[in-house]
Amino acid sequence: MNFKNSFKKIDFLLAGTTAVFVFLMIFLTSDATGFVRDEGFYMRAADHMADWYESIGTNIANGDFAKIFSKNEIDKYFNYNSEHPPFMKELFGLSQFIFTRKLGILSAPMSARLVSAVFAALTALMIYFFGLFFFSRITAVTAPLLFFTMPHIFFHSHLACFDVPILFFWSATFILYVLCIKTKKTSVHILTAVFFAFAMATKHNVLFVPIVLFVSWLFFYAFSYRREAGKGGFTGFFKAIPKVFWFMAIISLPLYFLIWPRMWFNTIDRLITYAEFHGKHVNYLNYYFGKPLKNGPFPFSFPWAMTFFTTPAPQLVCFFAGIFYFCRDFFKSSDSTGKEAAFAMITGSLFPIFLIAWPSVPIFGGIKHWFTGYPLMLTAGVFVIEESARKIIKTTTCKQNIIVSAFFVLALISLIQPNIKFAKRGAAFYNELIGGAQGAAEARMQRNFWGYDIIDLTATLNKEAPQNAKLYIMSGYEGLNPNSFKFMQRAGFVRDDIKATNTLHEADFALFFYEKQNEHILNSIAYEFGTIRPLAVSSTDSVFYSALFRREK
Amino acid sequence: MSHCAKSEKIVSIAEKIFLALFVLSIFSTFIFWWSGLSEKNALDSETDHKFAEILNKNFKQGDIVFTENDWDLDFLKYLDNGILPVFLDLKNATEQSVARMKNSDERVFLLMKSEKSREFYVKKLNLKVLETLKAGEGEVVIAETLFKTVRKTLVFSRDIGKAKRVAFSKGEKTGECRKVSEKKWQCSDENWNYVGLTTASFNGESRQAVWAHPIAGKTLEIIFDLPENSRTLRFNSVFAESAYHSKNTSPVNVEILADGKTLLKYANPFTSKVKENVAKIPENTKEITIKLTTRDDRQRHFVFNGFISDEL
Known part of the structure; x- marks a missing residue:
C-alpha cells in the first residue's frame, strides 16, 4: 500500500464530476424504490429530530437555554429508536427541518433520502481518493462507477438508513488508519479519531474497527515493531502504540457522547441497554438453498455464498483480484508498516463477512450487514485488472489509457441492463452464476427483503381503491411497516385516505409480499377475498415479489 | 529460477x-x-392462459392446485374467483403432506412446466392420474391421491357449512351466527367476526382450517351432528397470522364435548406452535360441540382444523 499519485487540479474535476453524477443518479431516482421496514422507524425518528430543532429555536427565542439540553427535553426527542445511535437521524431531521419545514421543497421522506444521496456521493469521493492515492487515476474514476452499478449498492444508496453511511465510515476508517501508519502525521491521527466518532454515532458495526486494528497492530508489534529502537519493554510498548488509538480514547469517545445527547443521562444503564439490544439480537429467518435458517448454528458459507451470488460478475472478479492484491502486497512489502497496511485492507474487506459467517452470529437479513468492506477490495481489484491489461497492451501510455478506459466503459455498459431490471428492487438481485432472479427462486433463496416492493402496485391501488379503503399490509410477516406506509403516503406514493391494517379480515385490499416462509398468506388472502387473482403484480424476469389483491366477496 | x-x-x-x-x-x-x-425459464403467455382456462373450466370447490413453477404466477391473473387454494410447495410436497392439505377425497391439479416431470411427481406423490391436459408448453395433470389411511367421517374445514349451530353465548343470551355460504358463518357485521374456511401455517406448512375468533366474556359454540362410525377425533389449533407477536398473551380455552360430556379440554398456549390433540369418541355419540373462550380477545386469531375418522 504505497502512495502512487498526488492530488492534481484535474482531480477536482474528475472527483467532483463522479460524486455529482452518483448523487444525481441516486437522488433523481429516489421515488423508484418503496420504503423498507427500517426507513419507517428512521423517518419517524427524523420527525422527532426536526421537532427538536424547532424546539431549540423556540427555547432560544424564549431565552430558555438550559431547557434545550435538559433531560426531559432530550428524552422527549431522543428516546424513540434509542437502540441506534443518532447521527444519521439527526441529519435526516436537519434535512427535514430545512428542506421540508422551512423551504417546503421536499416531502419529509425525500428530505431524509436526500441525506442518503449525499452519503452516496461522499462514498464515491472516498473511493476516488483511495483509488487515486494508492492505485491510479483510471482506477479512481472506474471504481466508484463500478461500485454504484452493483444493484444492491444502488438500491441501498437510496434508503434513509444507516447502511451506506456506515459502509462509508467503515471503509474510510481503514483507509485513514493506513494513512496514519504510513504518514505518521499527528494531524492525520487526530482527523481519524474525529472521523471515527461520527462513525460510532452512525452504527455500532464500527465498534469492531479499533479492536480488529489493535489486535492486528499487537501482532506486528510482537513480531517486529518491538525490535525498533525505544519500542521494547513496558514503557516502549505504550510509546509504540499508534497515536490514533490514544486519540480514539480521548477524542472519539467524548465526541461520540457529545453527538448522542441521550447518553448524557443514566449513561451506564443506557449503554448496557444499547449493548444488550445488539448482543441479543434476534435472528431473521432466511431461506438459503431451500433451507430455512431459523436457529443457529448457521452455515459458515451463508454470507460468502450470498456475496458470490448477489454481486455482478465483473465486480465479483474485482473482489477476488482485490484480495489477491492485498495478499500480494502483504507478502511483498519489505517493511512491517507496509505489511500492516496490507493486512488492514484485508481485514477491512473481509472481517464483516467473517463476522456474519460465524455460526453463532444471527442472520440479520440481506447483504447490507457485511458489505461495508466492499469498496476496499473492489478498488484494488479494478487496479489489478487495469495493470494486467496494460502489461498485455504493448503501446504508448496514452493509447493504453484509451484502451483500458474503453474496456472499463464496456464493463459499465454491460451492467446497465441488470441495474434497470432491478432498479425498483435491488435487494432482490442475484447474478448469472445462480441464474439471475429465476435461478435464485428455483434454488429457493430468500427472494427479497424488508417489505418495500410496492411501487409497481401503487398506481393500481390508488386508481381502484374506493375512498377510505382498508389495505392489509402484512406487517406481522416481514411485510410493509406501518410507519413506512404512512411515509409512503406523505411522499405521495399512496393516497392519503387509504388506511393500513394488519387484520386481513377487515381489509378491502391486501398486499402480499412473497417469501417462502410466508407462502401460506397467499391462500389466506385468497380464502378471505374469494379470489387468488391479483390486481397487480411486481416482478422481474417473471419472478414475482409482491402483489395486490382486492376483496371479491 | x-x-x-x-x-x-x-x-x-x-x-x-x-x-x-x-x-x-x-x-x-x-x-x-x-x-x-x-x-428464459418463464412460462410463455400461451401456457399461462391455458393453465387458467383449464382451471376455470375443470376446478370444483375443494380441489387443490399445485404449480411446479412456483415463482412465475402470471396465470393467476386470468383465474376466475373461487379457484383456490394454489400451493407453491410442490418441490417439498410428499404424499402425506398432499393428503393433509386436502380436506378429503377432492382432486389435485398439478400445473407442470412440461410433460417431462409428470412421471416424477405422480410417483413421488403417489397419485392416480385421472386426466392430463396439454397447456401450451406445459401440462395440467388432474389426479387423486392414493394415500389414504382412514375414512374421515367429518372434516372441520370441509364441513364447516354443515355445522348444526354456530353461536356466541353469554349466560342466557345467545347470538346466532348466520350461514352466508357453505364455508362461512358470519357472526356480526365485523369482517373478522366469522367462523369459516381459511388457510393458515401449521408449523410452517400451509393447511386449510377454520377461522374462529373468540370474543372475551362470551363462548363461541360450534355444534356438529356426528355421522355413524365416528370413533377418533384429531383436533389441531394454532394462532394464525401474526397473532402470537401480540402483547396480549391470553390463551384461547378449548373444550370439546361429546353429547355434553367433556372429551378434550385445554388452553391453547400463546405460541406459534400447533397444539395437536387426539381423543377417542365414545360409541354412539350423536353430537360434538366445540366451545371457545378467551379472557382478552385482542388479536386472538384462532384457527383449528382436524377431522373425525372411523379409526379405532
Whole structure:
C-alpha cells in the first residue's frame, strides 16, 4: 500500500464530476424504490429530530437555554429508536427541518433520502481518493462507477438508513488508519479519531474497527515493531502504540457522547441497554438453498455464498483480484508498516463477512450487514485488472489509457441492463452464476427483503381503491411497516385516505409480499377475498415479489 | 529460477487469469442480461392462459392446485374467483403432506412446466392420474391421491357449512351466527367476526382450517351432528397470522364435548406452535360441540382444523 499519485487540479474535476453524477443518479431516482421496514422507524425518528430543532429555536427565542439540553427535553426527542445511535437521524431531521419545514421543497421522506444521496456521493469521493492515492487515476474514476452499478449498492444508496453511511465510515476508517501508519502525521491521527466518532454515532458495526486494528497492530508489534529502537519493554510498548488509538480514547469517545445527547443521562444503564439490544439480537429467518435458517448454528458459507451470488460478475472478479492484491502486497512489502497496511485492507474487506459467517452470529437479513468492506477490495481489484491489461497492451501510455478506459466503459455498459431490471428492487438481485432472479427462486433463496416492493402496485391501488379503503399490509410477516406506509403516503406514493391494517379480515385490499416462509398468506388472502387473482403484480424476469389483491366477496 | 522470480511469475499468471475472468464476466453479463437468457425459464403467455382456462373450466370447490413453477404466477391473473387454494410447495410436497392439505377425497391439479416431470411427481406423490391436459408448453395433470389411511367421517374445514349451530353465548343470551355460504358463518357485521374456511401455517406448512375468533366474556359454540362410525377425533389449533407477536398473551380455552360430556379440554398456549390433540369418541355419540373462550380477545386469531375418522 504505497502512495502512487498526488492530488492534481484535474482531480477536482474528475472527483467532483463522479460524486455529482452518483448523487444525481441516486437522488433523481429516489421515488423508484418503496420504503423498507427500517426507513419507517428512521423517518419517524427524523420527525422527532426536526421537532427538536424547532424546539431549540423556540427555547432560544424564549431565552430558555438550559431547557434545550435538559433531560426531559432530550428524552422527549431522543428516546424513540434509542437502540441506534443518532447521527444519521439527526441529519435526516436537519434535512427535514430545512428542506421540508422551512423551504417546503421536499416531502419529509425525500428530505431524509436526500441525506442518503449525499452519503452516496461522499462514498464515491472516498473511493476516488483511495483509488487515486494508492492505485491510479483510471482506477479512481472506474471504481466508484463500478461500485454504484452493483444493484444492491444502488438500491441501498437510496434508503434513509444507516447502511451506506456506515459502509462509508467503515471503509474510510481503514483507509485513514493506513494513512496514519504510513504518514505518521499527528494531524492525520487526530482527523481519524474525529472521523471515527461520527462513525460510532452512525452504527455500532464500527465498534469492531479499533479492536480488529489493535489486535492486528499487537501482532506486528510482537513480531517486529518491538525490535525498533525505544519500542521494547513496558514503557516502549505504550510509546509504540499508534497515536490514533490514544486519540480514539480521548477524542472519539467524548465526541461520540457529545453527538448522542441521550447518553448524557443514566449513561451506564443506557449503554448496557444499547449493548444488550445488539448482543441479543434476534435472528431473521432466511431461506438459503431451500433451507430455512431459523436457529443457529448457521452455515459458515451463508454470507460468502450470498456475496458470490448477489454481486455482478465483473465486480465479483474485482473482489477476488482485490484480495489477491492485498495478499500480494502483504507478502511483498519489505517493511512491517507496509505489511500492516496490507493486512488492514484485508481485514477491512473481509472481517464483516467473517463476522456474519460465524455460526453463532444471527442472520440479520440481506447483504447490507457485511458489505461495508466492499469498496476496499473492489478498488484494488479494478487496479489489478487495469495493470494486467496494460502489461498485455504493448503501446504508448496514452493509447493504453484509451484502451483500458474503453474496456472499463464496456464493463459499465454491460451492467446497465441488470441495474434497470432491478432498479425498483435491488435487494432482490442475484447474478448469472445462480441464474439471475429465476435461478435464485428455483434454488429457493430468500427472494427479497424488508417489505418495500410496492411501487409497481401503487398506481393500481390508488386508481381502484374506493375512498377510505382498508389495505392489509402484512406487517406481522416481514411485510410493509406501518410507519413506512404512512411515509409512503406523505411522499405521495399512496393516497392519503387509504388506511393500513394488519387484520386481513377487515381489509378491502391486501398486499402480499412473497417469501417462502410466508407462502401460506397467499391462500389466506385468497380464502378471505374469494379470489387468488391479483390486481397487480411486481416482478422481474417473471419472478414475482409482491402483489395486490382486492376483496371479491 | 530464484524464489523471487518464481513468485513474480505466479503473480503475473494470476493477474492474467483475473483479466481473462474480467473479460469473460463482461461477456457473460451482456449475454445473460441483454439476450433474454435471464428470463428464459418463464412460462410463455400461451401456457399461462391455458393453465387458467383449464382451471376455470375443470376446478370444483375443494380441489387443490399445485404449480411446479412456483415463482412465475402470471396465470393467476386470468383465474376466475373461487379457484383456490394454489400451493407453491410442490418441490417439498410428499404424499402425506398432499393428503393433509386436502380436506378429503377432492382432486389435485398439478400445473407442470412440461410433460417431462409428470412421471416424477405422480410417483413421488403417489397419485392416480385421472386426466392430463396439454397447456401450451406445459401440462395440467388432474389426479387423486392414493394415500389414504382412514375414512374421515367429518372434516372441520370441509364441513364447516354443515355445522348444526354456530353461536356466541353469554349466560342466557345467545347470538346466532348466520350461514352466508357453505364455508362461512358470519357472526356480526365485523369482517373478522366469522367462523369459516381459511388457510393458515401449521408449523410452517400451509393447511386449510377454520377461522374462529373468540370474543372475551362470551363462548363461541360450534355444534356438529356426528355421522355413524365416528370413533377418533384429531383436533389441531394454532394462532394464525401474526397473532402470537401480540402483547396480549391470553390463551384461547378449548373444550370439546361429546353429547355434553367433556372429551378434550385445554388452553391453547400463546405460541406459534400447533397444539395437536387426539381423543377417542365414545360409541354412539350423536353430537360434538366445540366451545371457545378467551379472557382478552385482542388479536386472538384462532384457527383449528382436524377431522373425525372411523379409526379405532
